Amino acid sequence: MKILFAPNSFKESLSSVQIVRILSEEFAEIDGEKILLPLSDGGDGFLDVIDFINSDKCRSYFFQNEFGGIISENKVLINATTEELFIESAEVIGLRKLPLHLRKPMNLNTYALGNLIKQVIAARNNSQLSYFNKIIFGIGGTATIDFGLGTVEALGVKFFDKNKNLIKPVPENFLTIDEINYSDFQLSLLKDVKISCIADVDTPLLGSNSAIELYSYQKGAGKEEIDKIKKGIEHIANLLLEKKIVSDIFALNGAGGGLAAGLNIFLKAEIIPSKSFISDLLLKEIDITEIDYLITGEGKFDIQSFEGKATGELIKKFSPKVKNIFLVCGMIDENVKDLLPENVICFQLVDYFTNTAEAIKNAEIGLRSVSKKIFQLLVSQ
Numbered sequence: 001m002k003i004l005f006a007p008n009s010f011k012e013s014l015s016s017v018q019i020v021r022i023l024s025e026e027f028a029e030i031d032g033e034k035i036l037l038p039l040s041d042g043g044d045g046f047l048d049v050i051d052f053i054n055s056d057k058c059r060s061y062f063f064q065n066e067f068g069g070i071i072s073e074n075k076v077l078i079n080a081t082t083e084e085l086f087i088e089s090a091e092v093i094g095l096r097k098l099p100l101h102l103r104k105p106m107n108l109n110t111y112a113l114g115n116l117i118k119q120v121i122a123a124r125n126n127s128q129l130s131y132f133n134k135i136i137f138g139i140g141g142t143a144t145i146d147f148g149l150g151t152v153e154a155l156g157v158k159f160f161d162k163n164k165n166l167i168k169p170v171p172e173n174f175l176t177i178d179e180i181n182y183s184d185f186q187l188s189l190l191k192d193v194k195i196s197c198i199a200d201v202d203t204p205l206l207g208s209n210s211a212i213e214l215y216s217y218q219k220g221a222g223k224e225e226i227d228k229i230k231k232g233i234e235h236i237a238n239l240l241l242e243k244k245i246v247s248d249i250f251a252l253n254g255a256g257g258g259l260a261a262g263l264n265i266f267l268k269a270e271i272i273p274s275k276s277f278i279s280d281l282l283l284k285e286i287d288i289t290e291i292d293y294l295i296t297g298e299g300k301f302d303i304q305s306f307e308g309k310a311t312g313e314l315i316k317k318f319s320p321k322v323k324n325i326f327l328v329c330g331m332i333d334e335n336v337k338d339l340l341p342e343n344v345i346c347f348q349l350v351d352y353f354t355n356t357a358e359a360i361k362n363a364e365i366g367l368r369s370v371s372k373k374i375f376q377l378l379v380s381q
Helices: 018-025 046-053 089-093 112-123 148-152 173-175 211-215 224-242 255-267 274-282 310-318 356-361 364-377
Strands: 002-005 031-037 058-067 070-079 084-088 134-138 158-159 180-181 194-199 270-273 291-297 324-327 344-348
Touching: 018 031, 018 046, 018 364, 031 270, 031 344, 046 058, 046 070, 046 084, 046 089, 058 089, 058 112, 070 089, 070 173, 084 089, 084 112, 084 211, 089 112, 112 148, 112 173, 134 255, 148 158, 148 255, 173 224, 180 224, 194 255, 194 274, 211 224, 211 255, 211 310, 270 274, 274 310, 324 364, 344 364, 356 364
Parallel strands: 002 031, 002 291, 084 134, 134 194, 194 270, 291 324, 324 344
Antiparallel strands: 058 070, 070 084, 158 180
């Protein structure tokens, strides 16, 4: 028997690395081969997964930064062998960085991420960091919906209203922006650096069922705010369209509140869908035909999980090949259960507690309880 443990993170609870370690302990006595492969779709836990997979090659560095009025340390990883530096957007501008009362996306932007880019480039040039010529961003789990404008603001791009007044590029002000000025843009800092983004979703930023509409509630925005954010970003996108900087505003990637699209437009970043990242890097050494059982999951499994996210992609990939998939999540939307293949067996941590908050707080206890049930199912087969 060969079992693949390949969970994604449980947002604001357990990282995928923590989950596979717990599962490894709970299944220590199982008769068979266990493969531990924590997943990341670019969101929370991206750095943990990179470090887990390349633990003998990566080194951590820390930089101080401010986001939402809170000063904290931001971790980056460098793989000296491949000369790659990894940045997790959730580590810098993520929901987990802010308490609930500070989650106000109308007044937040990604400035801290642009500042971190300047810090790592300066540290590399001063030989304080190992050399790198590529930056790979994990995009997801952000508290921002700013189209990446804050990032380029930190790099020198300026925004003005029709009266030539300098405007801070936060969603509250987007509709008043009349001019984008590149005269002080420090793009030369990145002249010898290739940039890639691992995007946790491939949902369009604008249009019907846009990423703004689908994901802004979880960032703290209300309906009226979401409408204003969408109109504001569409206004900015049309300014870029008029200058022929973009060719189709409805083809922009919505990952990270438009961060992936902004990095692509302004920093020429390559956008890599998470399903490609998972297949081409994380799963490249896995022979699916040899796997008997898959244990996977994420914090909340819903229709969005089939929009290119890690767990949904694994279910599509493995369900025709394995005996069973055990889907372990904090919560599974009832509306998607009928969409799952017949060999998927579902477990919810929330079933073990009185409410969602309690399930999040006691996620490890719930995960160990579920693991015992799966263990019994496996030994009985």
